[in-house]
Each structure stands twice: as structure tokens, then as C-alpha cells.
Amino acid sequence: MTEPAPSRAASKSAQTRQRILDAAAEVLSRKGYAGTRLADVAAVAGVQAPAIYYYFASRDELVEEVMWVGAHRVRLHVEERLAAVPEGASAMDRLMVAVEAHLRFELQLSDYATASVRNAGHVPEQLRVRPAAEEAQYTHLWRDLFVAAQQAGEVRADLDINILRLLLLGAMNWVVEWWNPRTRSLDDLVATAQGMIRHGAGT
Amino acid sequence: MTEPAPSRAASKSAQTRQRILDAAAEVLSRKGYAGTRLADVAAVAGVQAPAIYYYFASRDELVEEVMWVGAHRVRLHVEERLAAVPEGASAMDRLMVAVEAHLRFELQLSDYATASVRNAGHVPEQLRVRPAAEEAQYTHLWRDLFVAAQQAGEVRADLDINILRLLLLGAMNWVVEWWNPRTRSLDDLVATAQGMIRHGAGT
């Protein structure tokens, strides 16, 4: 009561802002940039469309924030998992951990990540600036993983690891286009992706 | 489909229609569904926007045709290359041929293919009906390749080839999001993709 609690008042407001952002992530991940109506986002968030303007200057600003948060969180999540890998693990093991972390986060944990991945190439140029900085760091993280693995002799020396990295990220990102949790097991997906990279399909 | 080719002069009218369709494929492949303005398409085709309506009933009908043509041609191209594979080739060799054909066609030969791949998940539901039938056939083609390879013992028995197929197609489709012919060699890309599937990255 007598508590100053600007944090409390701000908290309710912040919660609404969060609901709107979550709703935007959900709709964007499902319908894509072109199919996302502000009215849909508002409905999911449980407000009227104009209320969004109290928290965001424009539709595009809202979209940009979703994209950035998505890119940011994926990176944090993968970094966390990598940090938890025991000291003695091989470079290839670290790569496998990153693959698992990326897939699980993207498919299970975060509409933001899905929205970010699906729409990265479809939003207007200006919206890509801030998220692009995040993605650059993420690219760097993966490049390091591949470089370490190749230098350790755990990735064939004749492979172009830049291309390989982009192919792998592509395979994982595209999963959001076809994944259906009801018909497939995430564990199987992770295992298959890891197997593809580590050993390939051939006998 | 839209080219009965009345013998001699592919009537001027048909040529214009083709120019518009080509322009739409080019713009769609570059800017995506949301970013494609009818005025841009018209400019590339060298006409005014309303001229498009002489040949297509609506923007969406134009987009749908591009998407369908893209899906159709990729499949035809891959089928052609597979038909040219010598009798004695292994199932894995056939898979490698398909990978190369898909990549080369998508990146070198066809804005239609690129447009189709990039926008498949971003156009309104109703536009996906006709292209979806094409894609189903294409899926079938790849499934057969994988089944044959696994039954021949050339793909490890413990792999889920449905997941593997989707990962591979994803890796190849995502290439359109990052590919830059100026900085990378298509031959290297093809070789790396083939190597990834056949042998993996591990040593």
C-alpha cells in the first residue's frame, strides 16, 4: 500500500506490454509477416488494436522487437548450454550440444525464435538492422564451433565449414516450416540432425 | 501449360504475358510475397500496372502461377537428370544427382524455383492448393530415392529417412536465403551438400 511500488504499477503495465509482445510472436510465427494483422495480435493479447500504440510506436517497431528478442534468446540459450558442457568434451560434442539446443529452443520453447527465423528474409530492410547484429554474433558462435572442430581434426579437413555451417543452420531453420510436434518426436529429430552432421547417411 | 505455342510467332500477346510472369518471379524471389508490389512487377516487365489485369485476374492469381511453375519445373528438372543416370548407378549415386540437380536449378536456372521455395510458407492458404499438389509429387520423388537407398543398404538402417529427407530439403531450400553467387562457388556448394549427406562431417 504505502510501498512506493512504482515497480508494481509499472509491473502491470509491463505485463500488458509483454502480453502484446508474446501475442505478436505467436501470430508472426504462425502467419508470417504478410499475414499478421495488428487486430489479430490484439485479439490474442486480449486488447483492442489501438492499445498496442500505447506500448509500441508502430506495427513495424513491434515486429522488429519480436525479431530481435527471438534472435537474442536463441543465442543466449545455446550459449548457456555450451557453458554447461563439461571441460573434457570434444569439439564435436560441443557442436552436437549446440544442435540440440538450437532445435529444442526453436521448436519447444520460443515463438519468438520461430518468428525470427521464419520472417528474417521477409520483413522490410529497415527492420533487419537491429536483429542482424544479433545474428552476426550467432553466426560467429557457430563459426567458432566449426573451426574448433576442424582444427581438432574432428571435422574433415577437405570440407568448407562455412558452407557446411550454413547448410546445417538452414536444415535446422527450415524445420519450423514442416515441424508438427504431434506426428514426430523431437528426440528423433535431434538425433537425426546430429547423426547427419557427425556421420552422414551413408554406410 | 500456358504455352500451346501456336506454331510460328509466339504471338506478341503471349510474349507479353510471359514477360509479366517472368518479372513476377524475379520480384517475388527477391522481395518475397509481402514486399512484392504489382507496380514493381509491371516496371520490370516494361508495362503499366493495369496491363497485368489483361492477363491475370488478380495479384494472387499471378503469384499462384509463379509458385506453381516454380514447383513444377524443379520437379521436372530433377526427374530429367535422374532419367539420365546410367543404369548401373547406385541408389546413393542417384540421391547425389538429385541433390546437384535441385541446387543448380534453384540457384542458377530459375527465379520461379526461388520464388516458390521462399514464399511457400508465406502466401495465403488459398494460393497453396495448386502448388501443394506439385510439392506432394516432389516429396514422393525424394521419399522414393531415400527408401531405395536405405533398402539397398546404402543409407544406415537406424536413420529416420523421413526426417532426414526434410532436413536435407530444408538445407537446400534455405540456401536461397544466403546464397551469393559472387562470393561462393556453386560447385563447392554442391560438393559440400553431397558430402554432408553421404559421409557427414566427422572423421
Add this chain to the structure above:
DNA sequence: GCGATTCTCTAATCTGGCTTAGAATCGAGG
């Protein structure tokens, strides 16, 4: 309780971009 402030709503405005109307142009016969 009671203003002051924060938040949300309804109603209206604005605009980009698809689409339509209808006039001009072109090209092949006659």
C-alpha cells in the same frame, strides 16, 4: 474519497496499393 495519472476503448481518419472504367493506340485485313 478525490484529483492526477495511467491505461484502454470507440470512433474516425488516412493511405498505399489493388483494381476498375473507359479512352487512346496499334496492327492486320480489306
Add this chain to the structure above:
DNA sequence: CCTCGATTCTAAGCCAGATTAGAGAATCGC
């Protein structure tokens, strides 16, 4: 040359959906 159909143009029309205005409801500090 003139006519007619095919083609393309300029000038509007029109609408979905973002955005703005300004009036109410909720909440807070006192």
C-alpha cells in the same frame, strides 16, 4: 486509309488495415 478487335494507357475508385483523436475507465498517492 478505314475499320475492328486486341492491347495498353491514364485517371479514378475503393478498401483493408494501420494509425490518430479524444473520451472513458482503472489505478495510485495522499
